[in-house]
Amino acid sequence: MSVEHLIGCHDCGCLYHREPLNSCERARCTRCRHELYRWHAGGPLRRADSLVALTLGALLVYLLAQSFPIVTLELGGMATGATLLQAVGVLWNAGMQVVAAMVLLCAVVFPGLELGALLYVAIGLRRGRRVPGFHLVLRVVQGARHWAMTEVLMIGILITVIKMTSLARVVPHPGLFAFGVLTILCALVMRYEPKALWELADRLAPRPPQGAGAVAVAHAPDTLLTCRACGLVNGYPWQRSKDGACHCRRCGAALHRRIPNSIGWTWVMLAAATLLYVPANLLPVMYSRMIGGGTEGDTIMSGVVLFWNTGSPGLAIIIFVASVVVPVSKLVALAWLNATAQLRSRAAPLARTRAYRVVEFVGRWSMLDIFVVALTVALVRFDALATITAGPGAIAFGCVVILTMVASHQFDPRLIWDPIESNGERHV
Ligand SMILES: [Zn+2]
Ligand SMILES: [Zn+2]
The missing domain is CATH 1.20.900 (Dbl Homology Domain; Chain A)
Incomplete structure (x- = not known):
């Protein structure tokens, strides 16, 4: 058996033999349903x-x-x-x-x-x-x-x-x-x-053929490390740099069994994002100055209410979902995933993996409000008639979005499956 024909699941770490696919087929992980690879038309x-x-x-x-x-x-x-x-x-x-x-x-x-x-x-x-x-x-x-x-x-x-x-x-x-x-x-x-x-x-x-020492001899799963960057399964002995760190034989990325200190860093990012979420909602994201009126500050919620009252309930709902529902549910979901991973919970791993995928997918959509603020500020510059400028709430909100994205990137979804693997239910 050669490690060249192995593939590691990105979401749960399970290892599989790579088999040829028929047309239009996709190979999925049997545990977490993550797509491992798919058939491609043409050469x-x-x-x-x-x-x-x-x-x-x-x-x-x-x-x-x-x-x-x-x-x-x-x-x-x-x-x-x-x-x-x-x-x-x-x-x-x-x-x-x-x-x-x-x-x-x-x-x-x-x-x-x-x-x-x-x-x-x-x-x-x-x-x-x-x-x-x-x-x-x-x-x-x-x-x-x-x-x-x-x-x-x-x-x-x-x-x-x-x-x-x-x-x-x-x-x-x-x-x-x-x-x-x-x-x-x-x-x-x-x-x-x-x-x-x-x-x-x-x-x-x-690739040029590997040196004699580079191809795995032993194939116990503990001697295999999947590269997070290129997906190659690296067999023991691993390629090491001068400082002793392991590197992928194909792409050179650092190899780790799990993302280093994943749980700790995820907590740090989540705590920072939660703290910043308070000023992000209390401080104005925009200041508008209209003819004959003073300067008004708009927070995220007052912007949503304004859309609702001025006959654009659709836009109000989109902004509300992107700026309030998504960040809050992302913070809650990531805290739940991180806590259950830390406690090595064995409950509902598939549901938790799915929750992780949703968090990864929707996180970026919270940037919507930042783009709307940026474009509005750039366009509404009618000196005496009407001018809109950005407020400090936008900085705090932007940082919340970035921090939650970093947090979900830092969280290693394979941690969800580790307690299950250690109970003798290993799939190789
Ligand atoms: Zn999987
Ligand atoms: Zn690699």
Whole structure:
């Protein structure tokens, strides 16, 4: 038996033999139902081809979306418009550097980095070779994808546009349509998982044979470590760096049986996020100054109430779900997962794994309110008539979203299954 044909489940750590699949089949973990790998149409070369075409198209649309204004607002003979980068600039100059940096990273830097890095890797694969820095670049794709939020931004743009129609005349610009197309293309690009690309590279550009010591001799499960980055199951003896740390034989990422100090760090992040959630709700996220009126502060909840009272119950519900329901349920769910993992509970592991997946999936949607605030502030700049600026609540809320995302990333879902494994129910 060779470790080359083993695959480790990302969510529960269970090990399986890799079997060939029939068309349209998916291999799933029998314990936690996580998808291990799937059948792909066409040969590896065709997959590399379509990845090049898709990422190239997405990158071009990305450049268009970032260079054109999204919408312009017309009010009292004045017009304001902004590209996404200009919106970031307005926030930065208004002293909201933290919020500006969040928008810049999640809506500009990480999406661009993901597409650029993926195109670079795909062009190499298309030629049947690994580009220099292949492993590092694929790990960059993995990290950037976690924080790239094009789809959340798109919904944020739509909400802002609907909200603005009550205040001024809204004229759509090419940036708006480009972001719409980009959202669809990014969803297609997401279907190419970095782990599948490592497998693809092994088929298109086979690795040089390993040295005699590198291939596992013993196959007891305790001598196998699954790489969290590329998914390769590494057999003992592990490849070690000078400081004694284990590294993946394929991609070089650090190998750990479980994420180091996962429970402790998850508690730290959760505590910080819970503390910040208080000012995030009590302090205004926006200040609006209208003609003939003073300056008014809007908290998240007063914004929701305003939408509800001004005849937009749909928007009120979306903002309420994204800004209140999602963060609160995420904090509660993660605390429950972390506590049960710490107590080595054996109850309902499947339900807890599913809860973890939901938390991972919905967490990013809380950034919605931050995008709406950023775009509103950038657009409503009609000097004497109406001006909206961001408030300190937005900084606190943005930090809550980031901290809960880091917390769920830090939590190791395999901990849920560890107590069950230790009771002799090991599946290999
Ligand atoms: Zn599993
Ligand atoms: Zn690896």
